Amino acid sequence: MNTHPDVSVLMGVYNAAPTLARTLDSILTQEGVALEFIVVDDGSTDGSGEILDRAAARDSRLVVLHQANAGLTISLQRASELARGKYLARQDAGGDRSLPGRLAAQVQCLNERKDAVFATCGHRYLDAGDVFLCDEIRSEEEIKSGLTTLRYPGVRGILHPSVMIVADAFRAAGGYRAAFVVAQDIDLWLRLHELGTCAAVPEILYDYRFDLGGISRRRYAQQMAFAELAVRCAQARRNGKAEPPLVLQQYAAMDDDKSSQSRKAEYHYFVGSCLRDRDPSSARSHFLMAWRAQPHRFKPLIRAVLTW
Known part of the structure; x- marks a missing residue:
């Protein structure tokens, strides 16, 4: 070393x-x-x-x-x-x-x-x-x-x-x-x-x-x-004051306020948005996966249609 x-x-x-x-x-x-x-x-x-x-x-x-x-x-x-x-x-x-x-x-x-x-x-x-x-x-x-x-x-x-x-x-x-x-x-x-x-x-x-x-x-x-x-x-x-107490049990035990489907939708929508100009076919797949994760949200479906 x-x-x-x-x-x-x-x-x-x-x-x-x-x-x-x-x-x-x-x-x-x-x-x-x-x-x-x-x-x-x-x-x-x-x-x-x-x-x-x-x-x-x-x-x-x-x-x-x-x-x-x-x-x-x-x-x-x-x-x-x-x-x-x-x-x-x-x-x-x-x-x-x-x-x-x-x-x-x-x-x-x-x-x-x-x-x-x-x-x-x-x-x-x-x-x-x-x-x-x-x-x-x-x-x-x-x-x-x-x-x-x-x-x-x-x-x-x-x-x-x-x-x-x-x-x-x-x-x-x-x-x-x-x-x-x-x-x-x-x-x-x-x-x-x-x-x-x-x-x-x-x-x-x-x-x-x-x-x-x-x-x-x-x-x-x-x-x-x-x-x-x-x-x-x-x-x-x-401000020259003492920090708030670092008593973090309530944070450490916190459950995520986003469901796995919500996280999946956001992830695939982001990836699709990055790829839509460079690789429309792959972008379409990601937009459709985002829509399937949260079917009540139509924006990913619209984005998928626009890649054709």
């Missing part, structure tokens, strides 16, 4: 075996930076732990920790405690990939921008079959506005695994807080923003797998409740 890595990449893994090798490869083939890759196997039962151990035996830059299932927040905080890099970069499993040059571009950005304590980059959405859906690049102005005004959607506009953070700022801000079992990223961005700004590399440097089983779709109600709590905490801090 490098004595002083430039970047410590942090990742939590839970049952990601089918796509884990390519995610690992996307980090371990990054050029232009000295790195360590700290991965926490969060109680996987599908062989992910064994895949990680075999990969670590081949590449000493990969450090693998195993734990009973405790969730992403605990996994990332544990990984961060071992990190030795000047910068901390996030990576997600589940089919995501960092594109070539991602880490080097963000290191260069943070080296040049002394006002910035973290940096994001552009990303592209892929569906569960790796079909390209769309690109997204957020401007620094948009990000700064959201973090400053605490208004949506700007405050939620930073893709968690696309970020690199100055390690000293991460620790000064307090790192990830265990109470935030979801929306841990929003809580961290708001605390980091009180120490500096967020830079944005205006390039597509991350592949984000957008699928129906993602946590942001499975636990939407929890995500929104915890995000709103993070905003209330930020408002209190910025």
Whole structure:
């Protein structure tokens, strides 16, 4: 392992075996930076732990920790405690990939921008079959506005695994807080923003797998409740007041207010909308699946008809 890595990449893994090798490869083939890759196997039962151990035996830059299932927040905080890099970069499993040059571009950005304590980059959405859906690049102005005004959607506009953070700022801000079992990223961005700004590399440097089983779709109600709590905490801090108590049992036990059919309809409608100009036939299939999930909604059916 490098004595002083430039970047410590942090990742939590839970049952990601089918796509884990390519995610690992996307980090371990990054050029232009000295790195360590700290991965926490969060109680996987599908062989992910064994895949990680075999990969670590081949590449000493990969450090693998195993734990009973405790969730992403605990996994990332544990990984961060071992990190030795000047910068901390996030990576997600589940089919995501960092594109070539991602880490080097963000290191260069943070080296040049002394006002910035973290940096994001552009990303592209892929569906569960790796079909390209769309690109997204957020401007620094948009990000700064959201973090400053605490208004949506700007405050939620930073893709968690696309970020690199100055390690000293991460620790000064307090790192990830265990109470935030979801929306841990929003809580961290708001605390980091009180120490500096967020830079944005205006390039597509991350592949984000957008699928129906993602946590942001499975636990939407929890995500929104915890995000709103993070905003209330930020408002209190910025007004010189104590944060509201982080008594979150009611949030942790919250049932999603969207049915599985509603989530399915929204997912397929989004994918169809992304594909309608480029691949009308595939878009039609997704619009029809959205309509079948919620037959009382006719907009997807109309969109399907218009693709003929």
